[in-house]
Amino acid sequence: MKKLPDKTVERLSQYRRSLLNCLANGKKHIFSHEIANLHHITPVQVRRDIMLIGYTGTLRKGYDIQELVDLIGEIIDTDEGQNVAIIGIGNLGRALITYLQGKRSKLRIAAGFDINKDKVDRVYGGVQCYHIDQLEDTVQKENITIAIITTPADETQKISEMLVKAGIRGILNYTPTAINVPDHVYLEEYDMITSLEKVAFFVKKNSLTV
């Protein structure tokens, strides 16, 4: 398969979620403009994304939802699934656990890590919490490939180095501190304050021009 654009990958994940929803409601086929409406985008964009993954709908009948879901799964997921670690079992870490567990995703939260003795060895939403010192062992034992960092800002770079050393292949960083990782580790960073400030900026802007 040719290289998928970044944004297309993101949208495919989103499409899949709405599509699963549709399936759950007994819907079998869907038009590009229906998908588009569910995601504030244009039908062209949807058709283009679907074209890029090589799926083809039926003229005037739209896309077979199950087939499309399956195909997106083939693209995004691995056959065996991947195991995920959450670093930092604070509010955000726990939010992610409740949020991700029980989704039919191929991503399984295999372990949590913290330094707080009160949290270590407890189970949160079905996820065992280990001390951060056990990171390397646990990552290997549980075959964890992805880590989500939700710790306070200070320690971020040190933690990311531990993760890389432990053999993690992808990191999702929710702390406000950007980190550096070697090329072979995929890094995605997201900063909630930035998102909020962005909203604030555009609210301000709209107030001025309206």
Add this chain to the structure above:
Amino acid sequence: MKKLPDKTVERLSQYRRSLLNCLANGKKHIFSHEIANLHHITPVQVRRDIMLIGYTGTLRKGYDIQELVDLIGEIIDTDEGQNVAIIGIGNLGRALITYLQGKRSKLRIAAGFDINKDKVDRVYGGVQCYHIDQLEDTVQKENITIAIITTPADETQKISEMLVKAGIRGILNYTPTAINVPDHVYLEEYDMITSLEKVAFFVKKNSLTV
């Protein structure tokens, strides 16, 4: 000021945070390549962003950090600041409260909302939790312009309609359900599962090609 690109706005918010950090460490000036290193981007990008907001550094001395911080503030913030509501005081809502409170930002979390009787009328991290029925009153009383939705997925659209009706001007939606709002309301959506699946996709891809 001419229109700032979306991405520039995001980066300015991020620059400001690292710059404040630098200030706290007693640093007074900074070069474009230093900012770039802190954010995994190129010095050109930094210079371009700074050019776009009309600030000018000193040749061979870099940018005056305090001046730059102040200018970014003028652009992003309003003089009086803006008030923010958090809808849904679950783990994510509480994470946001701890995360945002006490930052020197001009964004103040003025109220939380929930439907759970146990949470209503309690105070979380200094933020009063109201019943969702009190939304409209409280938004007006507290002059709230921005809302962050952290409720479970099902109710999202209904909540967004309540928010719009209450006069909210910007929404940051953390639920996995996309919502529709009128044009005068700025909407930013972020979906944690999508981010995670994106990481998973690229980890998979790297494993194949390496």
Add this chain to the structure above:
DNA sequence: ATTAAATTGTTATTTTATTAACAAGGATAA
């Protein structure tokens, strides 16, 4: 049977974002 309407797949165009290129000026060193 013919026409009109709907919907896909794809190429072309436009817009947005990033990167490269480089002139200009000031600091430092010889």
Add this chain to the structure above:
DNA sequence: TTATCCTTGTTAATAAAATAACAATTTAAT
């Protein structure tokens, strides 16, 4: 003083993403 090296600001080029345009084809309507 003169030459060299940095570092900025800006324009030009490239790349990525989104949108528009439209041919093709099936269904439905007349």
